[in-house]
Amino acid sequence: xxxxxxxxxxxxxxxxxxxxxxxxxxxxxxxxxxxxxxxxxxxxxxxxxxxxxxxxxxxxxxxxxxxxxxxxxxxxxxxxxxxxxxxxxxxxxxxxxxxxxxxxxxxxxxxxxxxxxxxxxxxxxxxxxxxxxxxxxxxxxxxxxxxxxxxxxxxxxxxxxxxxxxxxxxxxxxxxxxxxxxxxxxxxxxxxxxxxxxxxxxxxxxxxxxxxxxxxxxxxxxxxxxxxxxxxxxxxxxxxxxxxxxxxxxxxxxxxxxxxxxxxxxxxxxxxxxxxxxxxxxxxxxxxxxxxxxxxxxxxxxxxxxxxxxx
Amino acid sequence: xxxxxxxxxxxxxxxxxxxxxxxxxxxxxxxxxxxxxxxxxxxxxxxxxxxxxxxxxxxxxxxxxxxxxxxxxxxxxxxxxxxxxxxxxxxxxxxxxxxxxxxxxxxxxxxxxxxxxxxxxxxxxxxxxxxxxxxxxxxxxxxxxxxxxxxxxxxxxxxxxxxxxxxxxxxxxxxxxxxxxxxxxxxxxxxxxxxxxxxxxxxxxxxxxxxxxxxxxxxxxxxxxxxxxxxxxxxxxxxxxxxxxxxxxxxxxxxxxxx
Numbered sequence: 108x109x110x111x112x113x114x115x116x117x118x119x120x121x122x123x124x125x126x127x128x129x130x131x132x133x134x135x136x137x138x139x140x141x142x143x144x145x146x147x148x149x150x151x152x153x154x155x156x157x158x159x160x161x162x163x164x165x166x167x168x169x170x171x172x173x174x175x176x177x178x179x180x181x182x183x184x185x186x187x188x189x190x191x192x193x194x195x196x197x198x199x200x201x202x203x204x205x206x207x208x209x210x211x212x213x214x215x216x217x218x219x220x221x222x223x224x225x226x227x228x229x230x231x232x233x234x235x236x237x238x239x240x241x242x243x244x245x246x247x248x249x250x251x252x253x254x255x256x257x258x259x260x261x262x263x264x265x266x267x268x269x270x271x272x273x274x275x276x277x278x279x280x281x282x283x284x285x286x287x288x289x290x291x292x293x294x295x296x297x298x299x300x301x302x303x304x305x306x307x308x309x310x311x312x313x314x315x316x317x318x319x320x321x322x323x324x325x326x327x328x329x330x331x332x333x334x335x336x337x338x339x340x341x342x343x344x345x346x347x348x349x350x351x352x353x354x355x356x357x358x359x360x361x362x363x364x365x366x367x368x369x370x371x372x373x374x375x376x377x378x379x380x381x382x383x384x385x386x387x388x389x390x391x392x393x394x395x396x397x398x399x400x401x402x403x404x405x406x407x408x409x410x411x412x413x414x415x416x417x418x
Numbered sequence: 419x420x421x422x423x424x425x426x427x428x429x430x431x432x433x434x435x436x437x438x439x440x441x442x443x444x445x446x447x448x449x450x451x452x453x454x455x456x457x458x459x460x461x462x463x464x465x466x467x468x469x470x471x472x473x474x475x476x477x478x479x480x481x482x483x484x485x486x487x488x489x490x491x492x493x494x495x496x497x498x499x500x501x502x503x504x505x506x507x508x509x510x511x512x513x514x515x516x517x518x519x520x521x522x523x524x525x526x527x528x529x530x531x532x533x534x535x536x537x538x539x540x541x542x543x544x545x546x547x548x549x550x551x552x553x554x555x556x557x558x559x560x561x562x563x564x565x566x567x568x569x570x571x572x573x574x575x576x577x578x579x580x581x582x583x584x585x586x587x588x589x590x591x592x593x594x595x596x597x598x599x600x601x602x603x604x605x606x607x608x609x610x611x612x613x614x615x616x617x618x619x620x621x622x623x624x625x626x627x628x629x630x631x632x633x634x635x636x637x638x639x640x641x642x643x644x645x646x647x648x649x650x651x652x653x654x655x656x657x658x659x660x661x662x663x664x665x666x667x668x669x670x671x672x673x674x675x676x677x
Contacts (some may be wrong), residue, residue, distance in 0.1 A: 164675075165676060
């Protein structure tokens with residue numbers, strides 16, 4: 108049954124490719140209007156396959172999927188008319204100018220010329236590319252191309268915007284500018300679905316997250332909820348020499364709720380990092396450096412899957 | 419938005435790119451037949467002076483050759499338009515992926531690309547016909563039929579080539595198409611010499627290939643020798659080729675684009 112208040116409704120959603128590979132294995136989720144919904148997971152977790160099914164560009168193998176109250180199997184064209192899609196790899200038209208990219212794309216939605224022109228003006232301003240309107244696409248920086256792709260995805264005033272790894276491959280400055288624009292978009296009431304393998308992106312942008320790993324959803328909630336449920340409040344990161352590392356014999360485990368031994372450091376999960384650090388010092392364990400920080404989605408992911416997000 | 423309107427948008431996108439260089443394209447389209455007709459028609463034709471012209475339907479060699487070249491040009495243009503540019507839109511530039519995120523569907527993409535191919539070849543055929551008129555080869559208003567006939571040759575080839583391109587993972591296959599399909603057809607479809615000069619079995623093969631039928635239609639219309647008995651057969655051949663090509667273009671492109 109479709110919940111009336113969900114823009115995307117999936118139950119037992121499965122994608123199996125012709126070669127037998129199961130990319131998405133029976134996932135359930137609901138995307139609420141006006142929220143930013145995130146799929147967090149490492150490469151190959153099934154995020155893009157899920158996106159492609161929602162965007163009606165890849166057929167559903169099994170299970171139930173409703174997008175904006177419609178069935179992608181039979182109403183793909185109607186759904187696409189109301190979607191904005193930002194693909195993982197840019198597919199701007201490099202033979203057209205920046206402005207032509209928007210206006211031509213508008214024509215694919217059968218938007219009249221005068222409306223297309225007006226929207227192109229507004230969107231170029233929104234993504235801060237108005238000064239590049241007459242330029243070709245190729246000389247634009249990676250960040251500018253992404254912003255243009257986002258502007259293009261908004262040309263049909265979509266009810267739902269799908270962004271597949273919107274900031275992968277961008278430098279930090281370009282990422283922050285993009286996040287800021289997406290945040291503005293959210294404030295205007297747009298519904299976003301974002302896939303990412305960056306925990307900071309997920310925390311910054313998403314109201315609700317599902318964590319995917321190996322074709323399945325392994326956890327779900329707001330970033331805060333997920334951290335509260337699957338991690339401690341704080342984390343103490345300790346670096347020690349190899350000699351010390353070999354002589355610890357489980358001493359650290361007694362000091363924290365949980366300890367992760369990474370190749371280059373220990374993560375001690377604890378409610379109060381400073382207090383734990385004091386206890387480490389009291390036991391006269393010689394450390395090279397220590398850092399107390401709040402738990403993040405990275406810790407949640409590590410806890411849920413035993414692996415780091417970005418490998 | 420109907421499939422037809424969406425096809426128009428796909429056509430429009432190509433026009434948007436092309437309109438920046440249409441004059442260059444048409445200038446080249448003018449120059450090429452001029453060079454060919456001068457070299458082969460006048461140059462080689464002069465060697466045939468005084469010989470029996472019955473094999474050429476009773477006209478000078480250059481008059482016989484010109485329309486054949488127009489048919490061959492239609493095939494070659496279709497081959498260029500429907501291999502690399504289509505591959506680019508499938509793989510390298512991902513244009514189709516972008517279009518398919520909108521209400522534009524595969525059928526409209528195939529329709530729009532065929533309409534584009536028809537437009538390109540139609541405009542080049544008009545220029546070609548002008549050159550033929552300047553050489554005094556055009557002798558009847560019926561010659562205007564050569565334009566739609568050229569377009570038909572073009573889309574018949576384009577549809578099959580789009581289907582072929584949809585199955586290719588890189589551009590290696592294209593050079594094989596040029597070498598083993600386009601060039602032999604160019605040489606052995608009655609473009610340069612009458613098929614009656616070929617040994618019997620080869621003549622039957624030539625009859626079965628598509629360009630021959632285009633050559634017959636286009637030459638017949640320009641020289642005012644269209645045979646009402648055989649013309650419908652040539653026409654039917656090309657229309658069937660177009661229908662089969664379009665069917666497979668849509669099918670194979672769908673398979674390629676929707677994983």
